Every structure is written in structure tokens, then in C-alpha cells.
Amino acid sequence: MHRGQLNYFLHQTQIAGHISGRDVAKRVATAMMMVMVCYLAGFERAALITGAIVIAIECTTYPLNKRASQFDKPLGVMLATAVFALNWATTLPFLAFSVILSNSDNLPFILAGYLWIFGILVHISNTFGQLPFYNWSQMMPAFGTTFWMFENLSTNPAHQSSNLEWAVVAALCVVYIVNTFDTMNRQKDTNRALERAREEANLRLMELERLSRYDALTDLMNRRAFDEIVESLMRQHADKLGVTVFLMDLDGFKPINDSYSHSAGDAVLCTIAQRLRKLVGKDGHVARLGGDEFAVVKTDFMTSEQAKHFGEYLLAVIDRPIPFEQKMLQVSASIGIARQGADTADLATLMSGADQAMFSAKNDANHDAVIFDKAAFPVRASLDDRKVLVDAMRNGEIVPFYQPKIALESKRIIGFEALSRWQHPERGILSPAAFLPQINELGLQGEFTLHTAERVLSDLDDLVRDGLDPGQVSINVSETTLATVSGHNDLLAQIDLYPHLRRHLTFEITEDIFIARSSDIIQRSIANFREAGVRISLDDFGTGFASFQHLKDLEFDELKLDTGFVRDLGVDPAAHVLVEGLLTIGEGLGVVVVAEGVETPQQEQMLTEMGCSIVQGYLYGMAAPISETKLRLTVEGYRYPADHQRQHGAFNDVAVSRPLVVQAASNGP
Structure with a gap:
């Protein structure tokens, strides 16, 4: 046989x-x-x-x-x-x-x-x-x-019986035997077909499993698979050297996408993935966690110095030029390192430590790789902190204060900026610096924006009911609100509750929306808000990532010069040149330019001479609660004309029109 x-x-x-x-x-x-x-x-x-x-x-x-x-x-x-x-x-x-x-x-x-x-x-x-x-x-x-x-x-x-009759029975028996053989053969064929179908189904399931665990572009593990690998390695090496995680975020990747196309961006990501895979080899694992963020885990470092040296090597490898269509593209990276230890004994704390270290590396002037050390890093916000902040918003402890915006020509108030304060029951009034970082860290930007909008609209409704004209009131709107359907819809729904107040609203956004991965969605959200009758202001202009192309593409009504430019007027000649240039850009675009941070008469004088029309700063008053704001408007006579109240009424002016920014800037209350 x-x-x-x-x-x-x-x-x-x-x-x-x-x-x-x-x-x-x-x-x-x-x-x-x-x-x-x-x-x-x-x-x-x-x-x-x-x-x-x-x-x-x-x-x-x-x-x-x-x-x-x-x-x-x-x-x-x-x-x-x-x-x-x-x-x-x-x-x-x-x-x-x-x-x-x-x-x-x-x-x-x-x-x-x-x-x-x-x-x-x-x-x-x-x-x-x-x-x-x-x-x-x-x-x-x-x-x-x-x-x-x-x-x-x-x-x-x-x-x-006759022989013929028995012959019929025998023939039928032969037919039965033949049919049995044929059925068995066909059954085998059916079983083979079923086996092939099972194999194909298993292959498809394996492919789906791979797609759920691996990045389609770079063929690296995704976050889910990486977390599972890290968690498994942490268990295996808990009594040995432990694991070391390197978290990397590419710097300068967004401009490559914008300038050279998404194909160039894909080429950069694939090249970086190949380099990392080759460098790590069989002794580690590489993953693309999303966007331009990569991660590496290794188990063979005895000391933090060895880990930091490897991190610097990773930086050098990423920094090498990348050829693309006869061009040489280049990105750098910020790398955070976290090692398994007493303070990073589980996956969550280890990854959180690497994330904090990476954030620190981004803010480091030398862009060195940074190793997480719990004693040297601030304590991260917890779920208890989240509950405290949510309760503070729900209980009305976090409220808007209003800082006036002044028309230089008339020295009169033309509006306010709503700036949040926390009226803490134990610590007194807290500035945004005391709680905004936690709101951002805990992912509460959307809830905070909606809460602020609700309070501001309620305050404006009270002012208008009393016959007072608040002018244009600005609210800072987060990227999360603009980039998500739920955030966008919730804010629009809140505006719809007060249709007569739309012409009083301005949404301030910062330049960093231009580097958001969902910038296209954000631009559509901005356009929708403008169609709803809300003005759009670009905050901190000149300090972020806006380009002239972005200024051309984005629809907005107002530019706000960053405090840093105004503060250096009369001190740094370059500040004078920059402010004049930015004012010229605003005039050319047909939008109002607001100078923030005016604190001295000299700054006011220089801005007047340069043609700035609207200013804001401590020289004209600090942010005040709604009660003081109402008193100031009442005493200084900021009321609607009688004929306006008779014809439109504080509650019936629901007409929505495109904001005429130049008129809004020139007309006093």
C-alpha cells in the first residue's frame, strides 16, 4: 500500500x-x-x-x-x-x-x-x-x-412466484444499489462543496479579523491589537524587565497633506511604518494608533537611559527625508516613553504615562524624547474630577462673565466677550486657567460649550427683555462642537430656542481648527452657523496655523489680534509692523479686526493711528458677572430706541440675515 x-x-x-x-x-x-x-x-x-x-x-x-x-x-x-x-x-x-x-x-x-x-x-x-x-x-x-x-x-x-416476477424485484434492487452509490458520491461532492464554503468563510472571517486589528494603509497593528499585545507582554514580563512603550506623534504632517495631497501623506505614513518595523525587528511590535500617531513596545531595556537612547534613535530615523514624486518630504516627531513599574502597573496607566510624556515632548524646545516620571508630571484628571466639573455646570457654579468690546472712535461699548468663571463654593471665583485644562483633558469641551451657550443666551434674553442692547456677544466654541454632528446640532437647537438673539451672537474659533483632521466638517459647521445668522470670529489670529489659503476658504466676519502683538506695541518695532499688516489683511478681506489685550493709553493711541476700530482689554474693564454688566448698560444708557422696541420688540425680532460686519462695527448701540 x-x-x-x-x-x-x-x-x-x-x-x-x-x-x-x-x-x-x-x-x-x-x-x-x-x-x-x-x-x-x-x-x-x-x-x-x-x-x-x-x-x-x-x-x-x-x-x-x-x-x-x-x-x-x-x-x-x-x-x-x-x-x-x-x-x-x-x-x-x-x-x-x-x-x-x-x-x-x-x-x-x-x-x-x-x-x-x-x-x-x-x-x-x-x-x-x-x-x-x-x-x-x-x-x-x-x-x-x-x-x-x-x-x-x-x-x-x-x-x-415466476422467475420474471423475481427478476423485476432483483432489477429494482440493483437500481437501489446503483442509486445508493450515486447518492453517496453526490453526498461526498456536497460535503466537499460545504468544506470549500467553510474554508472560504473562515478565510473571510480571518480577513475581517485582520481588518479589525490591522491598519489597512500601513499594515501595522491598530490600537485594539496593540493594547492586547502590550497587556499580554506586561503579564509575561512583570517579574522581569517589564515593557517599554514609545508613543510617537508626527510633527509637520498636516502641511504635507495640505500642500502635496493625501497621496503624499499616505506615502509618508507608509515609509515611517516601514522604517519603524525594520528598526524594531522581531524584538518588538509597531502600531499605527490613528492619524499620524504611532506606537512601539519593547521588552529588552534594562534602564531608562537605554530606553531614552532608543527613543532618540527613533527620532533620527523618522527625521530622514522621504522621497515622493521627485520631492523630498520631511517630518519630525514628538516621542513619549513610559516603562512598566509601580506607577504604571497596568495598561491604562502605562499608555497614559506615555501620552503625557509625548505631550511634554511636543512642548519641549529641543523636541527630545521624554520619559514619563510620575513625580515630575502633574496629576491627571480622574473620573471624580469629571463628576465635580459636570456637577458644577449642572448646579450653575460655572457662569459667563462679560468683558466689553469698545469702538475706539466713539469710546462706547459695541459688545462683549463671554469668559467663563467658576464660582467655587470653597475656593471662590476661579479663572479659566484653573479648570479649562481639566475640561479639555476629560473630553468635556462639547458639554462645556453647550453649557456656556445656554447661560449666555439666557443672560442675553434677560437683557433684551429689559430693553437693553448688549451689542455683539462672543462665545468661544470648541473644535469638538464644530467637528461632531451631535455638537453642531445641539448648539443649533439651543440657538433656535432664542431666534430673536441670533443677531447678537458671535462664535469665536481659534486658528488651530486648521490642523484638525476634520477641518472639512468644521468648515461646513461654520457655514451653517453663519446661515443661521451667527457671526464668526477668528480668535488669536497670527499665532496659530492659519495660511492665506485658509483665510480664503473659510467664511468669517471678524479677526481678533492676539494679545501678544498688542502687548509688544511701543516695545518691539516688529510688533508695530505685524499689527499694521494684519489690519491691512482684515481690511482687504472686508472683515472687522479686534485688538485684544489693550492695557495702556499708549497702546490705544497706536492702534487708533493704525486704523484699528475695535479694542478689548483691561484698560476698558475686566470681565464682570451679568448683574454688573446689566447695571453698566443701564447706567450708561445702552437701550434700544423706542421706535425699535415698538416696531420689532425684544421678543419678536426673529428675522435672520447674513451679518453685515462693517455696519456692526460702525453703528453704536
Whole structure:
């Protein structure tokens, strides 16, 4: 026998041994039932002898079948041959019951014999259909027994018939045999098709699993897979060197996408991925966590110095130029490092530490790799801190204060900027610097923006009801609100509650929205707010990432010069040149320019000479609560004209029109 066929036979024998050993009780029980049937049919001696043979063979075969079915142990040829022979021999006494009953003169017993052999044929084909050696070896004697039964019947005087009639029965039996063979072959074909379908389904499931765990662009692990690997390595190396995580964020990647296309950005990401994979080798794992953020985990650093040295090497590798379409592209990176230890004993704290270290590296002038040290880093906000902040907003402790904006020509108030303060029950009034970092860290920017808008609109409603004109009131709107459908819709819904106040609202956004990955969504949100009648102001202009292309693409009504430019007026000649240039840009774009941070008469004078029309700063007043703001507007006579109140009313002016920025700047309250 060929070696391949021999292995196939041995494999089938193990499966057959498992099946036969499993079904012993059922076979013995049915054999005893047939002993009783044969006994009732008058064949007492033959029934008892056949039953005894069945029990003897089953007792002999059972231990061999159990041994053969042990898949973890090799099966010898001699043992397999013995199992095959005994399983074949076991079939014969079972077939004998049908032969015995075919000698009966009683039709019901004859039918019982045929039903019995039919059951044996079905059992063999269903049980051993995938085991050809066992299937055919047992099917052939079963078919031969069927013809033996016909022979017994044809010679029995009680059932005399013509040869032609018995020939018809024999022909039908042949048809049955042929059909059985064909059905079994087709069943094999069906099983093969099902197996192929299972294999294809498994391949698709494996592909889906891969897609869920690997980044499609770089073929690196994604965050989910990386977290699982890191967590597993932390368990394995807890008593050894521990694991070290390197978290990397590319610097200068967004301008490449904007200037050279997304194809260039993809080329950069793929090249960085290849470099990191090659550098790390088999001793570590690399992942792309999302966007332009990568991560590496290694387990072979004994000291922090070794980890930091490797981090610096990573920086050098990332910093190498990347060729793309006859150009040389270049990015750098900020790398944060965290090592497994007492303060970073689980995945969450380890990754949080690496994230804090990376943030520190971004703010480092030298852009060195930074290792997390809990003692040297500020305590991160917790879920308890989140609850405190949410409760503070819900309880009305965080409220807007209002700093006036002044028209230089008339020295009159033309509006306010809403600046949040926390009226803490124990610590007094807290400035934004005391709680805004936690709001950003805890991801509460959207909730905070909506809360501020609700309070500002409520305050404005009170002012308008009292006949006071607050002018244009600015609210700082977070990137989260602009970049998410829920944030955008919630804010629009809040505005819709006060349609008569739309013309009083200005939303301030900062230049850093231009580096947001969802900048297209943000631009659509801004356009929707302008269509709703809200003015848009670009805050801290000149300090962020805005380019002239962005200024052309984005629709806005106001530019706010950063405090740093105003503070240096009269001190740094460059500040004078820059402010004049920015004022010229604003005039060319047809938008109002507001100078923030005016604190001295000299600054005011210089801004007046340069043509600045609107200013804001401590020289004109600090941010004050709504009660003081209302008093100031009342005392200084900032009321709607009587004819305006009669014609429009504080509550019926719901017309929404595109803000006319120049008019808003020139008209006093």
C-alpha cells in the first residue's frame, strides 16, 4: 500500500474506532431486540447463537476501538488492520438476522427482516460515508445479504412466484444499489462543496479579523491589537524587565497633506511604518494608533537611559527625508516613553504615562524624547474630577462673565466677550486657567460649550427683555462642537430656542481648527452657523496655523489680534509692523479686526493711528458677572430706541440675515 494511502487508512481507522466505540450500547440493544423478533418467528436456536456471536464480537472489538480512537497516540498498522477486520466481522451477525427472517412463512417477519437490513444500509452509508475503506467493506456484504434473502424467498413454497416476477424485484434492487452509490458520491461532492464554503468563510472571517486589528494603509497593528499585545507582554514580563512603550506623534504632517495631497501623506505614513518595523525587528511590535500617531513596545531595556537612547534613535530615523514624486518630504516627531513599574502597573496607566510624556515632548524646545516620571508630571484628571466639573455646570457654579468690546472712535461699548468663571463654593471665583485644562483633558469641551451657550443666551434674553442692547456677544466654541454632528446640532437647537438673539451672537474659533483632521466638517459647521445668522470670529489670529489659503476658504466676519502683538506695541518695532499688516489683511478681506489685550493709553493711541476700530482689554474693564454688566448698560444708557422696541420688540425680532460686519462695527448701540 502506498504511504499516502496507508496514512489515509490509519486516519480513517481512528475515526471509525471512535464511532464504533461510541455506538456499542445502541448496537447491542438493537441486536437483542432482533434476537427476540427471530425467537418469536420460530427461529429460537439461530436467534440465540447469533445474539451470542454479537456480544462476543462486541466485547472483543470494544477495547481495540477505544485504543484506536486515541488521536493523541500513533496507530500501528497491525492494530489498524485488526480494528478494520473486527469492525467488518461485526457487521456479519447483524446481517444474519435478516437472512434468518427471510426463511419465515409469515409476511410481517419477512418485512421486519427487510426493514432491518434497510436500516443497516442507511446506518453504514450515513456513519461511514466519509470513510471509504469502512463504508465499502461493509456495504458490499449488506447488498449481498439482500440477494441471499431474495434467494430464500424464491425457494420458499409459501411465496412461489415466476422467475420474471423475481427478476423485476432483483432489477429494482440493483437500481437501489446503483442509486445508493450515486447518492453517496453526490453526498461526498456536497460535503466537499460545504468544506470549500467553510474554508472560504473562515478565510473571510480571518480577513475581517485582520481588518479589525490591522491598519489597512500601513499594515501595522491598530490600537485594539496593540493594547492586547502590550497587556499580554506586561503579564509575561512583570517579574522581569517589564515593557517599554514609545508613543510617537508626527510633527509637520498636516502641511504635507495640505500642500502635496493625501497621496503624499499616505506615502509618508507608509515609509515611517516601514522604517519603524525594520528598526524594531522581531524584538518588538509597531502600531499605527490613528492619524499620524504611532506606537512601539519593547521588552529588552534594562534602564531608562537605554530606553531614552532608543527613543532618540527613533527620532533620527523618522527625521530622514522621504522621497515622493521627485520631492523630498520631511517630518519630525514628538516621542513619549513610559516603562512598566509601580506607577504604571497596568495598561491604562502605562499608555497614559506615555501620552503625557509625548505631550511634554511636543512642548519641549529641543523636541527630545521624554520619559514619563510620575513625580515630575502633574496629576491627571480622574473620573471624580469629571463628576465635580459636570456637577458644577449642572448646579450653575460655572457662569459667563462679560468683558466689553469698545469702538475706539466713539469710546462706547459695541459688545462683549463671554469668559467663563467658576464660582467655587470653597475656593471662590476661579479663572479659566484653573479648570479649562481639566475640561479639555476629560473630553468635556462639547458639554462645556453647550453649557456656556445656554447661560449666555439666557443672560442675553434677560437683557433684551429689559430693553437693553448688549451689542455683539462672543462665545468661544470648541473644535469638538464644530467637528461632531451631535455638537453642531445641539448648539443649533439651543440657538433656535432664542431666534430673536441670533443677531447678537458671535462664535469665536481659534486658528488651530486648521490642523484638525476634520477641518472639512468644521468648515461646513461654520457655514451653517453663519446661515443661521451667527457671526464668526477668528480668535488669536497670527499665532496659530492659519495660511492665506485658509483665510480664503473659510467664511468669517471678524479677526481678533492676539494679545501678544498688542502687548509688544511701543516695545518691539516688529510688533508695530505685524499689527499694521494684519489690519491691512482684515481690511482687504472686508472683515472687522479686534485688538485684544489693550492695557495702556499708549497702546490705544497706536492702534487708533493704525486704523484699528475695535479694542478689548483691561484698560476698558475686566470681565464682570451679568448683574454688573446689566447695571453698566443701564447706567450708561445702552437701550434700544423706542421706535425699535415698538416696531420689532425684544421678543419678536426673529428675522435672520447674513451679518453685515462693517455696519456692526460702525453703528453704536
